[in-house]
Amino acid sequence: MRSHKKITKTADVPKPNKYIDALLNELSDYAFDESRVPGFKGRWREEVFAESNSYPIDLEIGTGNGYHFAHRAKAHPERGFLGMEIKYKPLIQSIKRALNDDSTHCRMLRFHANEIESVFSNEEIDNVFIHFPDPWPKKRHFKNRLIQEDFLDKIFAIQREGSFLEFKTDSYSYFEWAMERFEKSKYKIDYQTEDLHASSEVDHSFLTHFEKIFVSKGIPINYVRLVKI
Numbered sequence: 485m486r487s488h489k490k491i492t493k494t495a496d497v498p499k500p501n502k503y504i505d506a507l508l509n510e511l512s513d514y515a516f517d518e519s520r521v522p523g524f525k526g527r528w529r530e531e532v533f534a535e536s537n538s539y540p541i542d543l544e545i546g547t548g549n550g551y552h553f554a555h556r557a558k559a560h561p562e563r564g565f566l567g568m569e570i571k572y573k574p575l576i577q578s579i580k581r582a583l584n585d586d587s588t589h590c591r592m593l594r595f596h597a598n599e600i601e602s603v604f605s606n607e608e609i610d611n612v613f614i615h616f617p618d619p620w621p622k623k624r625h626f627k628n629r630l631i632q633e634d635f636l637d638k639i640f641a642i643q644r645e646g647s648f649l650e651f652k653t654d655s656y657s658y659f660e661w662a663m664e665r666f667e668k669s670k671y672k673i674d675y676q677t678e679d680l681h682a683s684s685e686v687d688h689s690f691l692t693h694f695e696k697i698f699v700s701k702g703i704p705i706n707y708v709r710l711v712k713i
């Protein structure tokens with residue numbers, strides 16, 4: 485299995501900034517640091533959302549400043565929504581944006597996505613969104629890309645049948661790399677395009693912060709939706 489850089493423990497940060505302070509104090513009901521997250525494994529529905537097993541819970545990995553996170557939370561008050569981030573500032577921006585929009589059925593988790601098996605039990609979650617993950621364009625850094633065979637196996641295992649995984653990137657090199665791995669994975673490819681904004685799917689798609697920048701420069705957005713059948 486690939487190794488990856490571990491994230492710093494929040495408790496060990498020598499001079500906590502205002503985002504860490506918010507995570508540990510005023511927003512601690514809605515944002516959890518890496519020491520708390522694994523404690524909810526297998527219990528997200530009952531412990532966090534106080535809901536039955538039929539309640540859907542979606543996950544966004546790498547929310548950035550949270551425009552999609554807040555939009556999706558607002559659009560789907562009938563579903564729980566979790567966001568995963570490693571950086572403090574986007575994590576706090578994401579949860580604040582959703583709460584300011586009166587969405588309270590969502591939480592942000594500080595956690596490294598590569599260790600996702602410590603966060604969820606098998607078939608615990610529903611849809612997964614991965615939008616514009618860091619592209620790591622240099623060949624010697626490809627090993628740092630989020631989409632890897634073992635990572636896809638982990639995500640597949642924690643999703644319920646019938647749910648989807650949505651992936652978007654501006655980087656064609658990353659898209660090609662990811663498609664090779666998606667094709668070899670257990671997922672069914674439901675829809676793919678190398679130019680989302682020229683496709684029929686665009687009407688259902690929300691422009692993330694990064695996407696807006698790329699679209700304004702005329703850069704095509706690569707998109708794929710995978711389904712766990």
Ligand SMILES: C[S@@+](CC[C@H](N)C(=O)[O-])C[C@H]1O[C@@H](n2cnc3c(N)ncnc32)[C@H](O)[C@@H]1O
Binds near residue numbers: 549
């Ligand atoms: C390029 S940004 C994209 C943000 C947002 N999805 C958008 O489309 O505007 C990638 C985000 O993923 C986060 N990230 C990178 N690696 C991660 C990991 N292993 N686990 C969780 N988040 C990660 C980064 O901190 C960053 O906020």
